[in-house]
Each structure stands twice: as C-alpha cells, then as structure tokens.
Amino acid sequence: MNKKQSHHGPQNEHGTVQSYVIGFVLSLICTFIPYYLVVEKIVTGNTLLATIVVFGFVQMLIQIVFFLHLGRGPKPNWNLFFFGSTFTIVLAVVGGSIFIIHNLNYHMTPSDKIKKLLNDENIQQIGGADTGVCGQTYESHIVTIKDGIVEPLQTEAKRCDTLTFVNEDEVEREITFGEHEDHEAYAGEIELPVTRGRNKTITLSEEGLYRFHDHLDPDISGYFTVQSK
C-alpha cells in the first residue's frame, strides 16, 4: 500500500480482494489444524491446550492484519496503540484472575481438595500433626471391569494398601465414590477417568466401607473395605 495517499483520505488503509482471500484461507488453516489435533488427540493435556491457544492467537493476528487492516493508517496510529494497551489489560484481567483465584484455591480449598493435595504431594505431617497420608504403601489390590462386570465385587484391604482400577472395555469409565448423583470424595479423589490401557491407582488412606461406581453407567458398581493396619 502506498503511504503517499494517506494524507486525509482513508483510501490506503483498506484491503483488496486479494488480502481478504489470503486472510480467509489462513484463518481456515488456523481453524482446521487445532481442530484436527483435538479430534485425533495427537498431543494431549497442557501441550494440546497451549497449542490450540497459540493457534487462536495466530488466527486473531491474521484477522487483525488482513480483515481489520490495523497498523496501516497514518501516523501516529492511535488504533494500534489502543489495541495494544487494551490487549495488555485483557491479559492482565484474565491472567490476573486465574493467577489470584488459583492461588487462593490452592491455599484455601474445600477439605477434599486439601486431601488430594496432601496425597499428591505426599505430605504426612503439618506442624507435627499427622495428615493421614500414607508414607509407604503395602499390598496392591486390583479391580477389573470387563464387559461391564466388576471383578471382584468387594475388595478387602488394609490401610495404606493400594487399589487399582483396570478397564478392559472400549468405553471410557469414570470411577466415582458414593451413590450415583450424590458423589463423595475418597481421599480427596472425586473422579477417576479410566480407559482401556490407562489404569488409575489410589492409596487407601481412609478407613471404612466404601461404594464406588461408574458415573457414566451407574449400574456398574462395587465395594471396598479398608481396615486399620
């Protein structure tokens, strides 16, 4: 675009058919790549999340350049300045909220989350008081779900044993504790997604009789009892 015309008219700040077509095609690419990654689960977890967010930002930049033509007007370019500063504030608002509330939840959470945290971090004592976390584990127990049947239906274990859920079926299962709809947490665990080939193991740090079931198919359920050592 030539800058000479820019004196008063806004003529040169606007796109051509060509720039719109380029923008459109690039945007399509930036839509389909992350979509494919998500559907096919080529990468997972935080890597995937980061990748798709990056693609979102790239697409935003593409549309800003090719559709909104930002940064092409006469100088000083106040539009660009205000977009930049607003975007900084947006990042501060979203990032700041996540940072603050996440930190808050980390420090002041419902007891379930605290239990899970203690288990995950293997914190056995706080200020000299026992937290109920097992320092070491003993026997391993396995519950297998195959063709919708739980085997064994009831597991007898001692405190600080481990219990592993194995799913042999193709469908995904979410192991939760308590009665269906009124879930309880066990040792801070609320929900354990178990798929074929991906087992989940918990440490039996709380004593008593517990019921577990598949949240997605509540008929599939079983029991386990934990006795003191």
Next chain:
Amino acid sequence: MKELLIGKLTWESLPHQWWTIAGSLSFIFLGLIVAGILTYTKRWKWLWNEWLTSVDPKKIGIMYFIAGGGMLLRGGLDAVMLWLQQALSSGDSHGYLNAQHFQEIFTAHGNIMVFFVAMAFIFGLINYIVPLQIGARDLASPLMNTLGFWLFVGGIVMVNMFFFFGGEYAATGWLAVQPLAGAEFSPGAGVDYWVWSLMISGIGTTLGAINFIMTILKMRAPGMTLMKMPLFTWGSLYSMVMALTIFPLLSMTLFLVYFDRALGTHFFTTMGGGDPMLYTNLIWMWGHPEVYVLVIPAYGLFSEVVSTFSRKPIASYTSAVVGMFGVASLALSVWLHHFFTMGAGANVNAFFGVMTTFVAIPTAVLVFNWIATMYGGRIRFETPMLWFLGFGFVFALGGISGVMLAVPPVDFQLHNSLFLVAHFHSTVIGGVLFGIFCAISYWWPKFTGFRLNERLGRYAFWAWIIGFNLSFIPMYILGFMGASRRLDHYDAETGWQPLFILMFIGGLVIMLGVALQLAQIIASFIEKKRLRTNNDPWDGRSLEWAAASPPSFYNFTTIPHAATRDAYWAIKKSHNRKTQYEDIHMPKSTGVGIYISLFATLASFAFVWHIIWLIVVSILGIIVTFIVRAFDENTEYTIPAAKVKKMEEARAKKEKAGPAIENNDYDEDMGLWELIKVILGFILGLLRNRGWRRWRA
C-alpha cells in the same frame, strides 16, 4: 396479572418509614419550587432549548457542577447522620438509627460521593476546560457527551429512587460485598438499585471517556503537539484512558451480579460452584483504578495552579507527564491490595504489596515538581493556591498511611478498620475534593466573567481544613485502637466515645465550610458587577485564558496557533493579535441524549422491579431513537463569518459599556456580616413586595 403489570412492586414499596417519607417529600418539595420558579418566570422553553438539549460542553459542564453540588449536599447529609449515630451509640444507648438503616446510609454515602460528586465535578471540569485548553470549538462527538451526561443523571435518579419505591437501599458497603449482596442474603430491591444506578452512570462514563480521548487526540489546535498540551489536559487524557479501560469491567461485573440476583445464576453465590472471591477480584480491578481516574486530573490542575500562582512555568514538564503516566499505569496493577486478607499466598500478596508501594514513586516525582515550581517564584496566596497547599498537607497524610497499608502484614492488622477509612478520605477529600474546590475558584472567572468573593473563600478553606483534621485524625487513632468500619454501635468500655464525638464536631465544622462556600457563591453573585474581570484575571498561561470570559458558544473566534507549551503566555508576549473572522461549524442541539437516558432509566427501574413489559418497551425505545438518530445526516449548521463578526463586535461594545474592571482589591470583598445584612434586606424588600423588582434591576 398484577405481576405482569407492576412486577414485584407492592403497596409496601411506597414510602412508610420516617426517612423515606421525609426524603420523598423533600424531593417533591424541591421539584415543586423549581417548577414554580420556572413557570413564574416563563422559563420552561428557555430551559429546554438553552440547557437541557444543549450540546455545548461548557453548558454540560455547568450542569455537571449543579448536579454534583446537589449530590455533595445529599452525601454530606449522609455523612453527618453517620457521625451523629457514632457519637451517640455507645454502651446502652443505641443511637437514633437501626443497624440496617445505618448500613444503608453508609452505602449510599460512598456511592454518591464517588459516583455522583467526584465523578460529576471531574467530568464537569474536563467538559468545560479541556476543549478551551486545546483550542477546540467543540467535542468530537457532541451527542455522545450529552448522552453521557444524561445517563449520569439517570444514575442519580436511580440512586435516590428508593425513597419513592422500595424504601431500602443496599446495606452492603459501597462495593456490595458478595455473597452478602446476593439474592439469598439481600432479597430486597436495595442492591438492584445499587446495580442499576452504577450501571447507567458507568455506561455514561464510558461514553464520555471515548469522547474525550477522541477530542484530545484528534482535535488539538494547530501547532499543539502532545508535549505542548497543558498538564490538566494531560491528566484528563490519562484519566479518560483509565476510565475507558476499567468502566467496561465494572459494567460487566454488575451484569453478572444482576444475573445472580434476578436469574439465579451462580457466579458469586456460595452454592452451585460460584466464587464470591472472584467478585471481589473483579470489582477491585475497577475499584482501585477508579480513584486514580478521579485524582489524576486533579494532579494536572494543581500543576497549572502552582505554575500560574508562582508566575513560573511548571518545573520539569516532562517528568510531570511521565510521573502521571507512572501513576496511571501502576494503578492498574495493584488491585489485590484491597483484599490481602482474603487468603491468597505470600507470593501473590508480596507482588501486589510491592507494586502498591511503587505508586509512591511517581507521585513523589509530581510533588517535587510542584515544590520546585514554587521555589524562587513570586507566589500569590489566593484561594486556589490555599486549596493547593491544603491538598499538599492532607494528601501527604493519606499517601503515607497508604504506603503503610500497602505492606501486607500491617494490612492484616488494619484491614477494614477506621484507619483505612481515614486513609482513603485523606486521599479522596485531600486529592479530589480539594482539587475540585481549587479548580472552581481558579476557573470561576472563566465560567462567569467575575471573580469569587475572596474573603468568604478563605473562611471556607480554613473551616474545611480545621474540620477535616478534627474529624479524621481521631479516625486514624480509633483505627489503631481497633474500631472497625461500618460500626453502628460499640461498647462503652472501649472508651472510644470522646473521639467519636470529636469526629462529629469536626463534621459540623466541615458543614460550616460547605455553608460558607454557598455563602461565597451567593455573595459573589450579589457583588458580580464589582467583581467583574477581563478574560485573564490570574495572568494565566494556557489557552483557556485566551477565550472571552465566559467564552462564546464557539469558544474561539479564530482557532489559536499553539506555538509553545504555555501557548497563551507566548501569545500575550507577542502582542500580535489580529482577528480574522471565518465560517464556524457547530453541532445542533438535540434531545436524543435525554430521550435515550429517559428510556434507560425506565429500563433500569423495570429491571429492579422485574416489570417485563416496561423492559421491552424501553429497550425498543432506545433502539428506535438510536437508529433514527444514527441515520440523521443533518446534525450540524454553519455560522457565516459575517455573523460571527457581528456577534463579536456586539460583545466588545457591551464590555466597554460595563463598569471599569478593578482587580486586586480583595479587602473590599463582602464579609459574612455584610452578606447576612444584604440577604435580610432582600427578604424584607420581598416582604414589602418590592424586592423582586429591585433584584432584577
């Protein structure tokens, strides 16, 4: 059926407590008096054409002052009621207010003072002064300006509406603490009034901010680069950019609060996964920068007053500009210091604590600028300068206590104590309110063409300073002694009562100051012929002094050329002032602002009381008005150069015909006794049915 027609309104919503009956009756009474005067003097049409539908930023500025002044009295009355309750309510005595009513007054006092007093005056000043300072004839979007003003008025209507319907205001603190302000714990209409009065005035503020940014960045006089702008304009620009950034955050947060209350969603509730602390986080993202929106223009105007009254250019202009930028940008990153005690970890608290103490650095830069400007200058101690010095003292107090509160371990001791209340009153009264008083006494000659009465201005200043210290120093002490804020009753063993009584006495002295200010304005109007001045009474430096006093509606006959930083100073020195007349484009008056605001206020009322049909009708009204206006292509008119010449010559003739301008004769200014004598004489004359004619003659 009834629900369809009037929503949640019932007979019980009508006034039935003593304060709602008194409040609504006094509003009706005031309205009748104003209507009576307008009818008697046949001024209804004049009011509508010359003022209400005007798009002239100077007239809108004056209307902001009138609205803000009225609200200052209303909020001040609240303050006195609070002080009196606290002075009485110790031990067995429970004062004259019940706890709920006390909390409602508390909330209303905070909202009114921040939204409808401080914001009103700051917007009024920016409206009046900024176009003159940058040498513009008008604002970028005159329509948006009147719309913003009328939405602000809608906010005032909504904040007072509870006197007539509902009978309760939010009792939740000025920022509606969640989950207390949720439907579960505050089921009445009070919080809804809070939401909607802030909502519509906040939207008005956003529109105003957009408008002033456009105006300052795109409509400066030729030659005036950014670094030649007067500092008040700089302060206004920063303030408006901040307002643009934070008011959308407020609006959206208010929507979420309303959704929680009206639709039963779970954003900030205790049930259903909502997070009350998320609300605290969001509202302070707006709330903290908001006080800087108010105080940064004040920094700018103090810079100008100091430089004018020291007869020197401001020392280190660039560092003042950078200093204000520093304050503005840091202010956006410190919001968590309002809730250190929420329970976040040490790393979060440390980050925000350090950022907060940083704010002191650019502020100190500004203070040193002012000191350096005064150093070696020939200072004139007239009222604007007195207000500046008062600001210096009170604001330093607030600043130092602020740095103390910025340290998280100290804050854990002082959080929500009266120490905190004293701190922010020192900054807001010292910084913003004194700034406003300073600005009004400084620019009053520009607004009206005559000076303010200097003697009564001094009395008012001293009453304010003494009253302020008498009421807020005990408050600091009480904070250290453990008195918490929003306290409607305390035990006698605490021994706090003498200090609370001292605070009440201080409050009365402040009220005396306000009364003296009113007397000052009345006395100046009575003496206006003697106090008449030319366009430049203070020997000013920036362009607003180049325009006539009061300026013509098109501000400047010829748009001045701003060659240097103190543009008018340079023009005065050059003695080269030849007038060339040219065609002037001006926007037409329009009632669209009033219509849209009327619909918005109706919609807010309907939202408060869940009157569905009224919501639909008023929103349709807004949309239709908006579309009709948006496609109106004929919104401007041109004044031919010949007509401009005629008007200017007529004005010059009138000025010559008037009495000679006397300046610097302040000892002659009317004192309090003379004023009382004049007023008594006027009333006696009125009784003999001669006063009115004499007054007009």
Next chain:
Amino acid sequence: MSHERLEHHEAEATDRAMFGFWLYLMTDLLMFAILFGVYAVLHGNAIGGEEGRHLFSLPLALTETLLLLTSSFTCGLGMIAARLGKKKQVLTWFGVTFVLGLAFLLLEIDEFVKLIDEGQTPQLNAFMSSFFTLLGTHGLHITIGLLWIAATLGYIMKRGLNHHMVRKLAMLSLFWHFLDIVWIFIFTIVYMGAFV
C-alpha cells in the same frame, strides 16, 4: 465555506468517528475479557451437572465457526464494493453476510434450547452460568449486528450509497470482524478446550 474545506471537515469527522468506534470496540473487548476470565476460573465447577466434553459437539462448533468466518469474509468483500460505490454488490455481499450470520444465530439458539431441555440450565451451576453468559453475550452482539445490517441495507436501498452510508458500513464491518475474533477464542477455549 468552500467546498474543499467542507470536504476536509467531513473527512476529519469520518476519521474521528472511526477512531471513536474503535475505542468502543476496545471497551467491548474488555467486557468479553471479564467473561473469559470468569469462564476460565469457573468452568471446572460443574457441580451437579455434566462437564463440557459430554455436552458440546465439536462438529457443530466447527460449523458455527466456518459460518461466521465466511460471513466475515463476505462482509470484507462488501466493504470493498462499498468503497468503489457499487451499490448492487454491496447489497449482495452484505445480504450473504446477513444470511450466514442468521444461520449461525439459529444454530446457537438450537444448541441452547437442547442444553436447557437436558436440564443444563444457566441456573444449574457456575460452569453453565459462565458458559451461557459468555456465549449469550456474543450471540446478543450478533443479533445487534444483524439488526444493524438490516437497517443499513434498508437505508441504502432508500437513499443510495452516499459517504454517510459508507462510513456506517465501515463501522459495521469492523464490528462484524471483531465478533469473529471473539468467536475464535470461544471456539478455542470453550469448545476445543473442553475436549483437551
């Protein structure tokens, strides 16, 4: 006043109006920032209800994305036609934009209705509240955009394509592109994010 100066005055007014509209868009962006922030904090709190991946359909979201992206593209083409003063092309391209936008809106409403039928109402939990508010606000903007397109096209048919109308269209197209950009993040964070 000479014709040339009048034209200069008009050009300056247009420049200011476009800048002001841009500032308005920035405030809108900040409103969406609050909604995204709230969604990011609250989306895990699906108490008593399903999580996102059991509720959302990726193909549907992709369809909506493509509709909106294409409408943004046709809106741009309409703008080029407007600058060249081709009235008929303007009506066609903005007409296409209107239809695509309407299709998007209908799909979104259909999704909302289905969710509510399943008992996944905004009142259920914080996740649903933030989901409905974020998408509802975007949908409301789309609705306003559609009304705006309709009104502008109506006036263009009546009064022809003068420079006032080109200014209105320029603002409209900024608004529409902006909504597409907001949608990119809704698609990425709300829909695809639920399946990560």
